Amino acid sequence: METVMLNEITQTLSDAERDKLFEELYITAFPVVARFVRKMNGSLDDASDLFQDALVIYYEKSNDADFTLYTSPEAYILGITKHLWMRKYTHDHKKVSLDMIEASITIPNDYTPEVDSLQLLKLLATTGEKCMELLQAFYYEKISMKLLAGKFGFGTERSATVQKYKCIEKIRNTIKEKSISYEDFIE
Amino acid sequence: MRTSLNEIALTEKYLQGQLSPEERLVFEARLLTSPLLRCNVSVQQKVYTLTKLYHRRKIKQQALNVQHKLFHESQHAEWKEEIVKLFK
Known part of the structure; x- marks a missing residue:
């Protein structure tokens, strides 16, 4: 259904x-x-x-x-x-x-990602899996906030929206930590 | 929402071109004076790029699973044989 x-x-x-x-x-x-x-x-x-x-x-x-x-x-x-x-x-x-x-x-x-992206992706697939799932469902499967709230177990659309931004923050911080070792990645 | 989350929401609108001309000007002025904001915007863009790659990888995995399934179904044995024998 x-x-x-x-x-x-x-x-x-x-x-x-x-x-x-x-x-x-x-x-x-x-x-x-x-x-x-x-x-x-x-x-x-x-x-x-x-x-x-x-x-x-x-x-x-x-x-x-x-x-x-x-x-x-x-x-x-x-x-x-x-x-x-x-x-x-x-x-x-x-x-x-x-x-x-x-x-x-x-x-x-x-389509052919750079090496640093592949390394980050590998890391995120393990440490940030739930967030990556949520973000890809929202941005690329274009699932609405309402359905996303149901699918990922958030009570309301509002809390799903907050969670989406928290996820962006979490992934952003992971990238920042990692990018210390890839100094060239921020152009 | 926390200030940091509001900032992320605003950055998202900026990156997606959804700010009004006035909001955009204000945001860009802040970009000029804040190295931290510049860094955050750049890394947030990277988050979207990685999300896209993650999504593609998921779709590719789905395609791989379809191949495994078809290769193991008896009604597609002839089809599979035709492909496999090309490489013998």
Whole structure:
């Protein structure tokens, strides 16, 4: 019941709906992506890893109100994979051929995080997990404060809002402590 | 709310471009004179960036789980075989 409600309100997909979307795309698009990766002499692990990244990027783009898909989802996902391949294996001399639509695809600039972000993320996934869950649910799953209050067990919307800011403060302080050892991170 | 939390709420509005022109001017004037505020704003931006990465990682994990599931379901055995044999 809860997932249906969430979806009505937020217009992003619930976990179950996202599972279904990913399953469909795996069945139709993964074989095509796997053939491409094989052709480039990649392994099944490479294919899986790149395909999962491509799904994340495709999902993110499809949530963007300005996004228009000019081709099939399968072709688009193959296009994303080609870009990811080029980005990951620039040393590879085999040229990746892109058609016009594929050439127009862009990968978010921040998709490949910097090393300090990865280190912080690793730390936060353990010490700040509850806060990270809350913040990602609010900012990126776009769950309303009211539902967030229910999901995370806060009595009221108001206390969920306060908790959100407390979480930002907590994570901010963790980053500050850690950034003493990465002096270059504050530009 | 505590002062520090109000400051965070205000910073959020600033970063999301939700302050009125007057509020924005006042905030930016404070930024010029307060190194601490400058640091906090910069780190708060980093909190949002990390939240995005955390979210992406969660979605990627979900995709990985879907693959595991499909690879173990008998009705998709043929589909799986087609993929696996490419790499043999």
